Amino acid sequence: QNATLKIGFVGVTSGPAASWGVSNQRSMETRAAWLNELGGVKIGDKTYNIEIVPFDDQKDPKRAIAGMEKMAQDGVHYVVGPNVDDGAAAVRPVAEQNGIMYFPYAFPKELFTAPASNAILGMVANYQSGPAIYKFLKENKGVKKVAFVAANESDPLSQRESGIAAAEALGLEVVSGNVTYQVDTTDFTPVLLPVIQASPDLLVLSGVSPANAPQLIRSARELGYTGLISTETGQDASVLQEGAGELADGFISVGGASTPELASETMTEFVDRYTKMFGEYNDESNTKVYALEYILETLKANPAAIENVDEFKKTMDTFEAANPFMKGDAKLKYVGMTSFGQKRQVSVPLVVNEYKGGKFETLFVGQVD
Amino acid sequence: MEQIIANGLYLGAQYALIALGLTLIFSLMNVLNFAHGQMYVFGGFVTYTVVVQLGLPFIVGLFASAIVLAVMGAAIEKFLFAPVVRRSKRDESTMLLAAGIAFFLDAVILLFFGEKQRGVPKIVNGVLNLDMRIIMPYDRILIGVLAILLIVAFIAFMHYSRTGRAMRALAQDKVAAQLMGVNVSRYSMIGFALGAMLAGLVGGLLVTITGVNLGMGGPTSVKAFLMIMIGGAGVISGAIAGGFILGMMESVGLTVLSAYGDITYLVIFASLMVFLAVRPQGLMGKPWG
Amino acid sequence: MTPILQIKNITKRYGGLTAVNDVSFDVKAGEILSVIGPNGAGKSTLFKLISSFVPATSGEVLFNGGRISSLAPHKVAQMGVVRTFQETTIFRSMTVRENIIVSHHLRSKASLFGFFLGTKQAKEDEAAFASSADDIVDFLGLQAIRNELASNLPQGHLRALGMAIGLATDPKVILLDEPFAGMNHDETMKMVGLVRRLRDERGVTVLLVEHDMPAVMKISDRIVCINFGQKIAEGTPQEIRENEKVIEAYLGSEDAAIGM
């Protein structure tokens, strides 16, 4: 008889932004079910079944706090989420008071820089991937002029700002950097018209949601834009396929490790199981498989951390384990010294993909330190 | 310039069609249907399912959307709105019901159709390009024209058909309409079904261009509210005018104000508030809606 | 003595339509003056102009020699010029008594904040309103329905309530828009008596619009007749009854076959 280890998820799984959280929660549930099926996870001398405790915060920071309180109540010490900046900032006091480590998908540096100590960035931040992408495109595709568009919401706007800074640091010319759109826009032609008229070589869709990306691409192409289009968020290939068809060819985005060049057997099986469980895979989940894996592997490395996050924090500095989702000898370890001055970020491969004919192909893989 | 106007017209036609159904329901029942946007999204998903998943022709999908939504609208009216309107003391109470239905549809859409953005492949390919001055993909032109045809058909229906006349009468005075032999509960239901059907049709039409996702419902409702406010609540012509004006405002505003970035929508909304403060009943509304 | 109300060349245009066209007349303190005229002649509009509910296109209204047009309607009411409505306008989901009590607003000495705090003055005010409301109920003979919800009242009682609301404001001039509509002869005569007493006992100047000719003839000291927004006659009931223009435009000639 296995004991139960509860891992929390606080994020948005209903309403307009549901897709952020749903893919997140599902990837956790898929992995948990799989591990349980294999007999559980052995941490120290006990074997645990993993239980995912989800909480839908409706993308409301006030709810997110309630969710984190609930996690504390349930004795959960490890939580994945929230999915957006404001929620991640709002839960910080609760997490720190109750000894909870949480893995937000939000980029504000204050969350990860001391004195903040309990948040661990669960993916690659755009201020890390952006420069890498722009640099690659500058060197390989001769990009000189960049334009940015973003939804007028906190997360995308922050991402645009750091994107612009990165581009300028690389010596690129930012020809349009202040066009925004409402997330509910149904026709992007008027939005993009002035951007395209500035004739950039690269159009960056800052923090674009998978729902808006195909429309934006399509409108840009239909307006006659022939340059490159990229984003630093994860995307879903089938959504691009349906929404923009071949117009989306060449679109550059950040992904996990599910492209054939990189995916290990574990990753392939993960995708299969996910598809079986929920009917359809969501490529966004690629980037979201890691948090749970990191939590479990770190606990394995230091079983005392199950009840005590200080132990967890101690272990983080030295922790290293094999990355099961990638081919080759990729490692799981904590990074972030450059960006945050402390190791508060999971090390995942910075996989830059290019969409082609309904699939992603890996353009290059980078590393974050 | 031409491009801006063309964009505005296209957006306007699309918006006007969305606002029509909402204003119809509002004028008939005095219900501000918060769930209108969700109905639109539902329509889009139905078309998507029929066309992409079942592989049937687009027109079948469109019809399926219309029928599914009409049935849904009729049921919502008959089993939910009618009893609540009958028993509640204040008209506004239906807003809670409408909001509940909006949430419910959101939940149903998430469970049935998933969290992803869905789209139907273009129905016609190619882009009209008048020496770079007007660029407009053919599918948009087609949808724009279809939208305008639908609007015209709808107006004609409301004005010249017996059913249309009965619905207008119902909207203006329920008791008097009853005294003319109009079966109020039946025609309220038909009206609601018609409004919902329009929402479904627009969803079906636009899924080929903008796609749908479950998040679009709420914001779409809000936009539709804006349109009927600009034009005047409960007045069909007002809804149409409101749709075109909002479309034009967005198109012009986004171009003219693009240099100022983030404030485009701030300006649009603020000018809207000023406009309503000056003209409280919208362009064509009866005073006080 | 200056007239209590002076209407001077007042005009109201709605778009292309001139609802009231250059109308002038005076109202003496303590008189009952009726305004008659065909439907749509502009009578109600005239009342709205006097009570400042709509702004005049041109012309002005003087009350005790001071200009009241262009003041806010509640200001005009504060000065003592109060209108009742043609449509039966009441506070629908209050009882008859609540309707009357709330209408005592102008008489309150305590401030709104005072009422909020429940000061002594506020309590005195409330008590005074309640007893005055009961007086008005008695005066108008509404005892039987005092606790009835206003929305349940039939037409006739609604009109009486409308008048009660007007009375509660303690007006110097009251404008009654069709106070007898929907009443039968008996009730009309009762109301006529009440309006008289209103003038005699409370010294209120009364302006009224009415289509019930027997009542108008009986009650009025003077009558003003307007047609298509213009004043076509002014005089005593007797003069008006015989005025050719008024007969032509409004009264019609008698016809025994239909009892009129």
Next chain:
Amino acid sequence: MTKILSVENVELYYDHIYALKGVSIDVAEGETVALIGANGAGKSSILRAITGLRGIKSGQILYQGERLDGTSAADVVRKGISMVPEGRRAFPLMSVKDNLLMGAFTRSDKAEIEQTLENVLTRFPRLRERYHQQASTMSGGEQQMMVIGRALMARPKLLLLDEPSLGIAPKLVQDIARAIVAISRDEKVSILLVEQNSRMALSISNRAYALSTGSIALSGNSKDLMNDDRIKAAYLGGEL
């Protein structure tokens, strides 16, 4: 004479208000019957009961020998009963034409509707002049004509009129009274007329009922009632 309508011992409530306390009236074919009474006596309530706008508590209503109570308002119209409601209730945003056509809602034969329309317009020439005008912009009297015309468009066998003279200038009241007489004469319609203008009502009707707080106080031949002292005192007053 055969009865077209008989109301038998009808009781009607509004929540806790007992509005009709066992009222019986009847109307014969082709007859004009007046219903007079004080405010709140229940006159409108009787009409509401007949048209099915309001359900009754007990008693029954027979129309051409068949039970009418329990029938929905819409079906009552189909059976040939039209009502001109209290306060006119025109469709304010519709043209005169559409208002009239609404009156024929229950009918489907286009040609016959055209014919009736023609008759109505001939009877009320004013409506022909204002054929395309929006109803809300017409004067009260014109609107009253229009709603009477609208009721006639259904080609009713029984016409119910609720205070058609309310708020109407004397001259127009005369026109309306004449129109009622003419309708009764030309179209062989039975009429039940509720009026506050009792003198007018008694002059143009065959029989009359006086209603007092929910029950019938007096009834009889209009000519006789006109000379009845109780009626004179309560409803007619002295001079005109």
Next chain:
Amino acid sequence: MIGKKLLGFIAFLVVVFVLVPLFISATGRWDFFYTLTSVALLSVGAAGVWLTFYIGRINIGQGAYALIGGYVSTILVTQANVSFWLTLPLAGLFCAIISVAIGFPILRLRGVYFAMVTLVLTEVARLTALALPITNGAKGITSIPLPGELSIFGLTIIPAFGTLSNPRFGFYIMAVLLMIITYLVLWRIVNSRLGHLCRSLQQNEELSASIGVNTAYLRVLAYAISSFFGGIAGAMFASIAQSIYPSSFVVADSVNFMLYCFLGGLGYVFGPMLGTLLLYFGWDLLSIAREYQLLIYSGVMILLMLVLPNGVLSLLDKKEGSR
């Protein structure tokens, strides 16, 4: 009668200040403190919305004032080092002033027009917060310090929250206090002449003006009070979350405030309080339903509306037949 009300009030005080904390410490459900704090604060905002309903206006703009209040308090605390407790009334006041300026023109609107403008207002507030430099735009303001000590003449009335072993409990007590004061004020308004006048406004504005009520003034006054409530609720929330973003209060929040009022019942002073409790708590409790949470939540909402279209408190009507 008065005695009975007083008794009820005392019972309520005992429940929220004694029984609830006892219950929580007995069961160890510490998370309820935050849930109930939220309920209390949201019901303060909802009380404002209810008051605008009381003058016959559908207000879907309370989120805007909550956001403004949150920013005012935060900016004062972080940039001017003002004591949080002082910023609380200041935030309310600032919102009230803003609402006078905005309300004066838009309160002329009625029905859906007013409702829609207020809906737009929420979005305007968010976009303004995004655009202004003082709000730090999209990045929001984070790491706001916990409320400090409040002392008068050296007497500590409220200890610094940073020193509390359980700030949650501190916030709970403060929020509940705020809620009680708010509803006392509201109750007093409704049962004084002010309330009667508001009701007259709700039923017929023209007539109200004709009996000499300065309708424009009264409308603005009610709206300002409403916005005051919104502002302090927002300020408290910002302090609890120790962060504020333009998206801290959005259209959905405004809609929720309105729904709380509906659910409780527009005819009952304590309707919004009950409505908030039911809807907010309901959502939390339903989180066990996982993916069916929203489905069940909205389903129940619809059912409640069907059964009790005049609000949950209309249940009491049947028994007492009074308001």
